[in-house]
Amino acid sequence: MSRALVLETFGALPRLVERPIPEPRPGHTLVRLSAAAVTHLDLNVVDGRFGILPDLPAVPGTAGAGTVLASDTHPEGSLVQLRGKALGLRRDGCWAEHALVPDAAVEAVPAGTDPALACSYFSPVGTAWAAVHPVAAVLPGERVLVTGAAGAVGALTVQLAARAGAEVVGVVGRPAKLAHVPPPAKAVSAAELSPEAVGGPIDVLIDTVGGPVLRDALRLVRPRGRAALVGYTAGREFTVDLADFLLADVSLRTVNLMSRAAEVAGDVRRLLAELTAGELTLPIERYALDDLAEAVERLRTGEAVGRVTLDLG
Ligand SMILES: NC(=O)c1ccc[n+]([C@@H]2O[C@H](COP(=O)([O-])OP(=O)(O)OC[C@H]3O[C@@H](n4cnc5c(N)ncnc54)[C@H](OP(=O)(O)O)[C@@H]3O)[C@@H](O)[C@H]2O)c1
Numbered sequence: 590m591s592r593a594l595v596l597e598t599f600g601a602l603p604r605l606v607e608r609p610i611p612e613p614r615p616g617h618t619l620v621r622l623s624a625a626a627v628t629h630l631d632l633n634v635v636d637g638r639f640g641i642l643p644d645l646p647a648v649p650g651t652a653g654a655g656t657v658l659a660s661d662t663h664p665e666g667s668l669v670q671l672r673g674k675a676l677g678l679r680r681d682g683c684w685a686e687h688a689l690v691p692d693a694a695v696e697a698v699p700a701g702t703d704p705a706l707a708c709s710y711f712s713p714v715g716t717a718w719a720a721v722h723p724v725a726a727v728l729p730g731e732r733v734l735v736t737g738a739a740g741a742v743g744a745l746t747v748q749l750a751a752r753a754g755a756e757v758v759g760v761v762g763r764p765a766k767l768a769h770v771p772p773p774a775k776a777v778s779a780a781e782l783s784p785e786a787v788g789g790p791i792d793v794l795i796d797t798v799g800g801p802v803l804r805d806a807l808r809l810v811r812p813r814g815r816a817a818l819v820g821y822t823a824g825r826e827f828t829v830d831l832a833d834f835l836l837a838d839v840s841l842r843t844v845n846l847m848s849r850a851a852e853v854a855g856d857v858r859r860l861l862a863e864l865t866a867g868e869l870t871l872p873i874e875r876y877a878l879d880d881l882a883e884a885v886e887r888l889r890t891g892e893a894v895g896r897v898t899l900d901l902g
Contacts, residue, residue, distance in 0.1 A: 590607045590608065590609060590610070591607070591608060591609070591610045591611075591685065591686045591687040592605060592606070592607055592685065592686050592878060593605075593606055593608055593648050593684065593685030593686065593687075594606075594648060594649065594650075594684040594685065594878065594881060595608075595646045595647070595648055596634075596635060596643075596645060596646060596647050596648070596649050597645055597646045598645070599635070599636060599637025599642070599645070600635075600636055600637060602635065602881060602882055602885065603635065603648070603649060603684065603881070605878060605879055605881075610687045611687060611688070611689035612689075613658075613659040613660075613689065614689070615661060616661075616691060616692055617660075617689050617690060617691055617692065618657055618659070618660035618662065618663050618669075618689070618690055618691075618692050618694075618695045619657070619658045619659040619660065619687065619688075619689050620653070620655045620656065620657055620658060620669060620671060620687065620688050620689075620690065620695070621655050621656050621658050621686065621687055622653045622654070622655035622671075622683055622685060622686055622687065622688055622901045623654055623655045623656065623704035623705075623900075623901055623902065624653065624654050624655070624704040624705040624707070624708045624709075624875075624898050624899065624900060624901055625650045625652065625653040625654075625682075625683035625684050625685075625708055625898065625899045625901060626650070626651070626652040626653070626683075626708045626709050626712070626896060626897070626898055626899075627650075627684075627876075627881070627884045627885065627888060627897040627898065627899060628651060628652070628712060628888075628896075628897075629820065629822060629888065630651055630712075631649050631650060631651055631677060631682075631684075632885065632888060632889065634649050634651075634677060634678065635649055635885075639678075641675065641678045641679060642678070643677075643678060643679055643680065643681075647680075647681055647682075648677070648681040648682050648683075648684055648685050648688075649677050649682050649684050650676070650677040650682030650683030650684035650685070650899075651672065651676055651677035651678065651682055651683070651712075652670070652671065652672045652676070652677075652683060652708045652709070652711065652712060653670070653671045653672075653676075653682070653683025653684075653688065653708045653901075654668065654669065654670045654671065654698065654702075654704040654705075654707035654708035655668075655669065655671070655688075655704065655901070656668060656669070657669055657695070658687075660692065660695070661692070662692040662695070663692065663695050663697070667697055667700075668697070668698050668699075668700055668701075668702060668704070668707065669695045669696060669697055669698060670695075670696050670698050670707045670708055670711065671683055671688060671690055671694050671695055671696075671708070672694060672696070672711055672712075673693070673694050673850065674690065674691045674693055674694035676688075676690060676694050683708070684878075684881070684899060685901075686878075686901050686902065698861070699861070699862070699865075702861070702865060703865070703873075705873050705875055705896075705898040705900070706861075706864060706865065706871070706873065707861075708898060709741075709871065709873055709896040709898055710857070710860075710861055710864055710871060711857055712741075712742075712846060713741040713742045713744075713745050713871060713896065714745055714857045714860050714861075714864070714869075714871075715846050715849070715850060715853045715854070715857045716742045716745075716746075716819055716844060716846045717742055717745035717746040717748075717749050718749060718853045718856050718857060718860070719844050719846060719849045719852070719853050720742075720746055720795045720817045720819055720844045721733075721746060721749045721750050721753055721795070722749075722753070722853075722856075723849065723852065723853070724817045724842050724843075724844050725793045725795060725815050725817040725842065726815070727750050727753045727754075727755050727793055728753070728754070728755075728792075729753065729754025729755070730754060730755070730756070731754075731755045731756070731792040731793055732755065732756045732757075732758070732787075732788070732789070732790065732791050732792050732793075733750040733755040733756070733757050733758070733791070733792065733793045733794075733795065734757075734758050734760065734787055734791040734793070734794045734795070734806060734809060734810075735747050735750065735757060735758070735759050735760065735774070735795045735797070736760040736779070736794070736795070736796045736797055736798040736802050736803070736806055737760070737761070737762075737796075737797035737798040737802075737820070737822065738759025738760055738761055738766075738770045738771075738774060738776065739759070739761050739766035739767075739769035739770050739894060740797055740798075740822075740895075741871060741872075741895050741896045742797045742819055742820065743759065743795075743797045743798075744769070744770070744771050744870070744871065744872075744895065745869065745871060746795050746797070746819075747759050747770060747771050747774045748771050748869055748870070750793075750795070751773055751774065755792075755793070757773070757774040757775070758774060758775045758776075758777055758787045758788065758791070759771075759774040759775070759776050759777070760776075760777050760778070760779050760782065760798075760802070760806065761776060761777075761778060761779065762778075762779045762780075762798070762802070762823070762891065763891065763892075764778055766894070769872070769894050771870060775787075775788065779798075779802055779805070782805050782806060782809065783809075784809060787809055790809070790810070790811035790814075791809045791810045791811060791814060792810070792811060792814050792815070793810070793814060793815050793816070793817070794806050794807060794809070794810050794814070794815070794816040794817070794839075795816075795817045795819060796816065796817070796818050796819060796820075797819040797820045797822070798820065798821075798822055798823040799818070799820055799821030799822065799823050799824050799825065799827070800821065800823035800824020800825070800826070800827055801823065801824060801827060802823050802824075803816075803818065803823075803827055804827045804828075804829070807829075807837070807839060807841075808837070810837070810839045811839075812837065812838040812839070813838055813839075813840075814839050814840075815839065815840050815842060816839050816840070816841045816842065817842045817843070817844050818841060818842070818843050818844065819844045822891065871895055871896060872894050872895025872896070873895055873896045873897075873898055874887060874893055874894065874895065874896065874897045874898065875898050875899075875900045876897070876898070876899055876900065877899070877900055878899055878900070878901060881899065884897050884898075884899065
């Protein structure tokens with residue numbers, strides 16, 4: 590038998606159940622999961638508030654890592670990460686001790702990698718890379734403002750923008766998070782956002798927070814500057830005066846990791862080695878399978894620092 594978190598009703602938390610280990614079948618890989626990520630995307634699915642949703646009952650979890658038990662394609666006993674192919678969206682995902690997934694959703698990771706890191710890194714690193722490079726095209730010497738700068742995506746965006754040669758200012762909502770903005774960024778509280786606080790005009794805004802924070806931060810970008818929108822934890826909507834928006838002349842671009850995953854995958858894999866070596870940092874919070882409610886609460890309230898993961902043994 591195998592334990593799994595099963596979502597029975599959108600808007601309620603999944604229930605921990607015992608069920609048979611899935612039977613191997615061609616084209617699929619059976620994995621004993623060691624860790625699974627708990628992300629805002631997963632919470633949107635649990636809430637029934639995403640454009641792609643599973644038929645219920647279903648196991649959520651869009652990313653995981655574990656050991657191959659049976660597969661025609663992947664070596665048994667190898668450490669792998671699971672993501673993509675609609676895992677946790679249209680088909681059962683990774684919030685379970687065992688998962689049977691399409692072979693194409695399985696990717697090898699170097700032996701010895703921390704499974705919590707293996708299941709956590711791709712989305713924030715890929716999103717941060719896409720935001721800094723293909724989308725916002727940050728140049729050396731530019732001044733970059735990152736909101737949610739102590740969050741998983743935000744903290745990596747700060748580090749990658751600084752590596753691209755930018756001068757980075759990181760914005761946080763909770764004063765307690767000021768200390769979690771990675772160096773060398775200057776850390777600023779969202780309540781004090783002003784041209785003076787951020788040290789003058791901004792060339793590029795990378796916003797991971799949305800809502801009113803996006804509205805306020807956009808005002809700090811210079812004419813002909815760029816803004817890249819990544820997330821909407823602080824609100825799915827904001828209103829804009831179109832006359833003022835045209836006058837400000839800031840181009841608003843979107844970051845969509847799903848559409849850019851293949852484009853950034855090579856760079857993201859390369860950066861995993863740097864995360865393992867501690868040259869890039871991504872804090873990880875770890876929770877037991879029966880502590881899902883606490884993990885979800887930490888993420889929903891914005892109190893979590895870095896990635897939230899389930900330890901699956
Ligand atoms: N576009 C894409 O392809 C893509 C890919 C991955 C993730 N995302 C999105 O990017 C966003 C950030 O993801 P993440 O993994 O970095 O999340 P995270 O680690 O939880 O960070 C989000 C940050 O948002 C801030 N925040 C502000 N208002 C909040 C609120 N009302 N509730 C919760 N947090 C609030 C929090 O920082 P403060 O305490 O400083 O306010 C928190 O550190 C999410 O919306 C996620 O869905 C988008």
